[in-house]
Amino acid sequence: MQCHYYDAGRCRSCTLMGQPHAEQIAGKDAHCRQLLARYPGIDWATPYAGAEAGFRNKAKMVVSGTTRRPVVGILDADGHGVDLRRCGLIGAGLQEALRVLSNLVRAARLTPYDVVRRTGELKYLLVTEAPSGELMVRFVLRSEALLPVLREHLPGLLERLPGLRVASANLQPEPKAVLEGETEIPLTAQTSLTMEVNGIGLHLRPRSFFQTNTDVGAALYRQGRDWVDALEPARVWDLYCGVGGFALHLAGSEAGSGAGRGGGRRVTGIELSAEAVASAELTRDELGLAGVDFAAADATEFALGADPSDIPDLVVVNPPRRGIGTDLAGWLEGSAVQHVLYSSCNAVTLAKDLERMPSLRPVRARVMDMFPQSSHYEVITLLTRA
Numbered sequence: 001m002q003c004h005y006y007d008a009g010r011c012r013s014c015t016l017m018g019q020p021h022a023e024q025i026a027g028k029d030a031h032c033r034q035l036l037a038r039y040p041g042i043d044w045a046t047p048y049a050g051a052e053a054g055f056r057n058k059a060k061m062v063v064s065g066t067t068r069r070p071v072v073g074i075l076d077a078d079g080h081g082v083d084l085r086r087c088g089l090i091g092a093g094l095q096e097a098l099r100v101l102s103n104l105v106r107a108a109r110l111t112p113y114d115v116v117r118r119t120g121e122l123k124y125l126l127v128t129e130a131p132s133g134e135l136m137v138r139f140v141l142r143s144e145a146l147l148p149v150l151r152e153h154l155p156g157l158l159e160r161l162p163g164l165r166v167a168s169a170n171l172q173p174e175p176k177a178v179l180e181g182e183t184e185i186p187l188t189a190q191t192s193l194t195m196e197v198n199g200i201g202l203h204l205r206p207r208s209f210f211q212t213n214t215d216v217g218a219a220l221y222r223q224g225r226d227w228v229d230a231l232e233p234a235r236v237w238d239l240y241c242g243v244g245g246f247a248l249h250l251a252g253s254e255a256g257s258g259a260g261r262g263g264g265r266r267v268t269g270i271e272l273s274a275e276a277v278a279s280a281e282l283t284r285d286e287l288g289l290a291g292v293d294f295a296a297a298d299a300t301e302f303a304l305g306a307d308p309s310d311i312p313d314l315v316v317v318n319p320p321r322r323g324i325g326t327d328l329a330g331w332l333e334g335s336a337v338q339h340v341l342y343s344s345c346n347a348v349t350l351a352k353d354l355e356r357m358p359s360l361r362p363v364r365a366r367v368m369d370m371f372p373q374s375s376h377y378e379v380i381t382l383l384t385r386a
């Protein structure tokens with residue numbers, strides 16, 4: 001892939017830009033195999049490669065500059081705005097949405113936030129695109145000051161972005177680097193975007209995680225489902241479940257949907273974000289999956305506090321980059337859980353967690369190229385009690 005922002009030295013976020021995609025993937029596979037080299041019995045599947053460009057389903061853009069000349073992109077090392085509306089990691093739909101939203105900033109005079117002076121209102125534009133082309137747009141604002149003008153301009157925005165289904169304002173009053181705040185104010189009646197993945201319409205509400213790359217995310221869930229179905233566990237936990245991607249793929253398919261072939265498998269999903277849990281419950285109800293439940297809780301506290309009569313046969317973990325950590329790994333090691341499906345976006349912390357669970361040996365693994373053009377990748381591995 002070639003990128004004019006990169007070639008012009010304006011954005012260096014894509015550290016592997018210029019390297020052929022196949023070479024990038026081979027490098028990630030080798031990196032992961034080296035980190036897990038102490039487990040010689042692993043059956044490594046061929047890495048999954050999706051598209052090398054236009055694969056991101058979400059644009060997270062800083063808004064800077066002025067109302068007349070807004071800059072939608074990133075801030076450089078000196079705090080100056082760099083326009084990235086045509087970033088090649090996002091497709092034509094998101095690029096067009098950013099063009100329309102930049103025009104809205106001008107027309108509605110949505111003052112960009114100035115990080116140095118701490119003035120202005122609009123901090124970020126967060127735009128998510130579903131495989132159907134439908135959009136969710138979130139305006140991250142310093143205060144409620146722009147809400148009336150946003151509401152006034154919404155009908156015009158809906159005309160210019162016909163795919164727009166969900167719009168909301170997120171309030172982030174703090175001058176800190178954290179992208180979003182606790183308060184979300186809906187601007188549209190519809191509050192969740194449907195992300196169709198393997199025939200399952202996953203609901204996605206604001207303030208909920210979704211795998212960055214929908215195609216690779218779908219392949220990740222299919223891979224997990226294939227390995228798990230072969231083991232036929234009756235009871236499964238999905239820890240760090242987000243909007244329920246793994247849980248809903250592993251559940252039974254009573255509704256005849258694209259959900260898993262588990263035939264009424266009992267699945268519990270645990271996730272810190274209440275919004276993500278609400279999204280997962282919505283999808284579960286639409287699919288009519290009686291044996292699936294979700295709860296908003298800390299994954300480690302949930303496991304450590306579980307009733308001994310409810311210990312599952314298989315646990316899925318898909319934690320943030322820091323991994324599952326000592327306590328949850330220690331609990332899994334000492335538990336009666338027979339299999340763990342560990343999906344990780346950081347193979348370094350995965351390797352550390354594996355060392356904490358010597359009784360659970362990785363038997364299968366596959367690198368999934370979730371983040372082309374960067375050295376990051378997802379790896380999914382199946383652990384079996386030795």
Ligand SMILES: C[S@@+](CC[C@H](N)C(=O)[O-])C[C@H]1O[C@@H](n2cnc3c(N)ncnc32)[C@H](O)[C@@H]1O
Pocket residue numbers: 208209210211239240241242243244245246270271272273276297298299300318319320345
């Ligand atoms: C990498 S995402 C995985 C989400 C989901 N498995 C999926 O496929 O979309 C990690 C998730 O863990 C959640 N999370 C972070 N810390 C947590 C904790 N201590 N307990 C439970 N969930 C947590 C995040 O909110 C996020 O949704």
